[in-house]
Amino acid sequence: MSTGLERQGREVTEDDLEALIGDRALGRDDHLNAPGFVIRPDDVQDVLFDLRDEAGFDHLSCLTAQQYEDRYESIYHMKKYADPTQEVSVVVPTSIDDPVSQSAEPVFRTADWHEREAFDLVGIDYEGHPDPRRILLPETWQGHPLSKDYDQEQPQVVTLSEHANPIQPDHHDQESDTMFLNIGPHHPATHGVLHLETVLDGETVVDVDPDVGYLHRCEEQMCQSGTYRHQIMPYPDRWDYVSAGLLNEWAYARVAEDLADIEVPEYAQVIRTMGAELCRIASHMLALATFALDVYGDFTAVFQYGMRDREVVQDILEDLTGQRLMFNYFRLGGVAWDLPEPRGEFLEKTRDFLDGLPAKVDEYHDLLTGNEIFQVRTHDTGVLEPEVAKSYGCTGPVARASGVDYDLRRDDPYGYYENLEWDVVTRQGCDNYARVLCRMEEVEESAKIIEQCVDLLEDWPEDDREIQANVPRTLKPDPDTEVYRAVEGAKGELGIYIRSDGTDKPGRFKIRSPCFHNLSALGEMSEGEYVPDLIASLGSLDIVLGEVDR
Amino acid sequence: MSSDKPRQEIYDSTAPSSDTRESRMGAGPDDRFNSRLREAFGATPFILTKFDQFMNWVRGNSMFMLQFGIACCSIEMMHTYAIKHDLDRFGAGVPRASPRQADVMIVPGTIVSKFGPRMKRVYDQMPEPKFVVGMGSCTISGGPFQEGYNVVKGAEEIIPVDIHVPGCPPRPEALVYGVAKLQERIRNGETSPVVVKPYELEQFGDLPKDELVQKLASDIDEDDLVMRYNWADSP
Incomplete structure (x- = not known):
């Protein structure tokens, strides 16, 4: 597919990009992580097509919309799946009176949901967008809450019309005999409060439209009203709340440390790496447990086993951080405190858990993946082709199970991962079965990482245990510094964009949630399949609504 | 020994089965179904109580919970249902997926504007008498998200809540305690304080x-x- 610069097999330099964009660039607006090019609102598709096809930027990682005093701005953060350290930002300013920008949806499918969100929260219109509706807030909402003139006190009216008469709108339209079916927002298989507007032909899914926003609790606004040093860190725990707290905290820690130029001591990096991988195990265990529950109603065996193993992990994390679920353990420049005393006991407990893990994984394979019913249910259902996954911006186990070899821990290294021995798990199956196997193998890889961290921590010299760098009490990064950084969360690439405005609070805080992208691919995966396969596909995506809706 | 014939010892003798029976029941008449109270009451094996009190006692000891996950707290709620904490030990652990089969609704998370009407509808679908346990700070006041433009400032803005369990999120032990307190109140026939519900x-x-x-x-x-x-x- 890719031609030109990409085919020459060398890294795309800034000069190449300047030559490629040429006259269409109105100026430069560089970010800390990437060169930024300012373009006109009606050149968006043109430039993005060129960047994708000529320069190989095939991953629209995030779209940030924001309002300045004198203009609106959409920033397309682009990366390469092959090498995520190569980044470019495309900045599209629009006037305050008439904020219309060209839609990027024909280039990247994932721009669909992103532009809906930008319209919903900030109020930029995207010309040529196939479905310009609100996405997170109710249809009847007044105003755009992240725009400058929004009045939070004004009353709002929210309808319940979809559920007003469940019998009457059964038929999708007059000609066909399709049926409209609401799945959720309160439904055991939706993993929280997700609403799937499904159209069925017989038992086959013709169309599925995820209706999100039932847990949109203003995370971005909360982070914008907290100070960098301490007030933001508790919130990331609550994005992906399935025990993946430390992974999320790392996303904020990484971006803020880049912004304020803080060096983290090596000892703290090892503790962070160990904690984060424990979180990943806990998160994947829940994914496995609830998937078994979704696919064959297994509340008694696999679900309970998953919970049992999570309890062990949560105990270890509680010893380390003092909390079971919302850890708030990372600090900018390190972690809150050292390992609990007596150290030996804590490390022994962690080792015991790791020693027991292989037997437990075998047990899961016996119960679950070796089960014939399970195989029939999951094999060749919910197929997600690699190119489709890329177009939707899928990352994490969802992308890796489709053969997309993309893991930020290895490709854009942070923490202590570079110095450890471990492998990135990929599978070629593209189906629900592959996604389950991928998660189970990742659990084993995480265990490898933790084991090496435990060894390191045990032998670490006592006089070199620095847990926090010296960070000023109040952080005030230079005004208009912009940075977008991502880490590998449990569900995929968890990114954060921050623009500083010279105060001790961020001017704009944008969260790139992996679940948001993964969920947007649900339609592609389940259309043409049966309803139970839709449920299985949804379960295998392993979404967390707190992160989808933010 | 061919397998198409019954084994000799079973075919011939009835001793094993009567052994088992005796070891289960003990010797003497079969009084498995008579409680010890029966002896104390003598010829009139009845207890006089108020029907309401009896019903409250029964109700408190057999509660069906609504399987209702909203946000972070639902993870701890799942742990409360699952092994180790096992809420079922207290006669309150069967999560029902349909509100029409549930007595108790645990509200585990932040309620936002879009979800408010749906939660009210789910609550309305539960049969009377019904009880609500508010789990976590978000159901008390909106918790850490109280300042949000989209966040309902507590579950009590929409539905009446019997027990509040504070925490962000509360530990499973705390939820167990909250449910046990609710059972106690139901058994004693105590009513919840009247609450203001501004959003209808x-x-x-x-x-x-x-x-x-x-x-x-x-x-x-x-x-x-x-x-x-x-x-x-x-x-």
Whole structure:
């Protein structure tokens, strides 16, 4: 597919990009992580097509919309799946009176949901967008809450019309005999409060439209009203709340440390790496447990086993951080405190858990993946082709199970991962079965990482245990510094964009949630399949609504 | 020994089965179904109690929970149901997926504007008598998200809540304690304090015709159910 610069097999330099964009660039607006090019609102598709096809930027990682005093701005953060350290930002300013920008949806499918969100929260219109509706807030909402003139006190009216008469709108339209079916927002298989507007032909899914926003609790606004040093860190725990707290905290820690130029001591990096991988195990265990529950109603065996193993992990994390679920353990420049005393006991407990893990994984394979019913249910259902996954911006186990070899821990290294021995798990199956196997193998890889961290921590010299760098009490990064950084969360690439405005609070805080992208691919995966396969596909995506809706 | 014939010892003798029976019941008459109270009561094996008290006692000891996950707290709620904490030990651990089969609703998480009407509808679908346990800070006040433009400042803005369990999130032990407290109150027939519910599900036509309602009049039918949020009046 890719031609030109990409085919020459060398890294795309800034000069190449300047030559490629040429006259269409109105100026430069560089970010800390990437060169930024300012373009006109009606050149968006043109430039993005060129960047994708000529320069190989095939991953629209995030779209940030924001309002300045004198203009609106959409920033397309682009990366390469092959090498995520190569980044470019495309900045599209629009006037305050008439904020219309060209839609990027024909280039990247994932721009669909992103532009809906930008319209919903900030109020930029995207010309040529196939479905310009609100996405997170109710249809009847007044105003755009992240725009400058929004009045939070004004009353709002929210309808319940979809559920007003469940019998009457059964038929999708007059000609066909399709049926409209609401799945959720309160439904055991939706993993929280997700609403799937499904159209069925017989038992086959013709169309599925995820209706999100039932847990949109203003995370971005909360982070914008907290100070960098301490007030933001508790919130990331609550994005992906399935025990993946430390992974999320790392996303904020990484971006803020880049912004304020803080060096983290090596000892703290090892503790962070160990904690984060424990979180990943806990998160994947829940994914496995609830998937078994979704696919064959297994509340008694696999679900309970998953919970049992999570309890062990949560105990270890509680010893380390003092909390079971919302850890708030990372600090900018390190972690809150050292390992609990007596150290030996804590490390022994962690080792015991790791020693027991292989037997437990075998047990899961016996119960679950070796089960014939399970195989029939999951094999060749919910197929997600690699190119489709890329177009939707899928990352994490969802992308890796489709053969997309993309893991930020290895490709854009942070923490202590570079110095450890471990492998990135990929599978070629593209189906629900592959996604389950991928998660189970990742659990084993995480265990490898933790084991090496435990060894390191045990032998670490006592006089070199620095847990926090010296960070000023109040952080005030230079005004208009912009940075977008991502880490590998449990569900995929968890990114954060921050623009500083010279105060001790961020001017704009944008969260790139992996679940948001993964969920947007649900339609592609389940259309043409049966309803139970839709449920299985949804379960295998392993979404967390707190992160989808933010 | 061929397998198509019964084994000799079973075929010939009835000793093993009567052995088992005796070891289960002990010797003497079969009094498995008679409680010890029967002896104390003598010829009139009845207890006199108020029907209400009896019903409350029964109700408190057999509660069906609604399987209702909203946000972070639902993870701890799942742990409360699962092994180690096992809420079922207290006669309150069977999560039902349908609100029509549930007595108790644990509200585990932040309620936002879009979800408010749905939660009210789910609550309305539960049969009387019904009880609500508010789990976590978000159901008390909106918790860490109280300042949010989209967040309902506590579950009590929409439905009455019997027990509040504070925490962000509460530990499973705390939820178990909250449920045990609720059982105690049900057994004693105590009612919940009256609560103010500012946000009601009502027909659009019944709303006062102010500026906002007139603006939305073309989008919403008169008899559509709506919930009106007056954020300025929120605590």
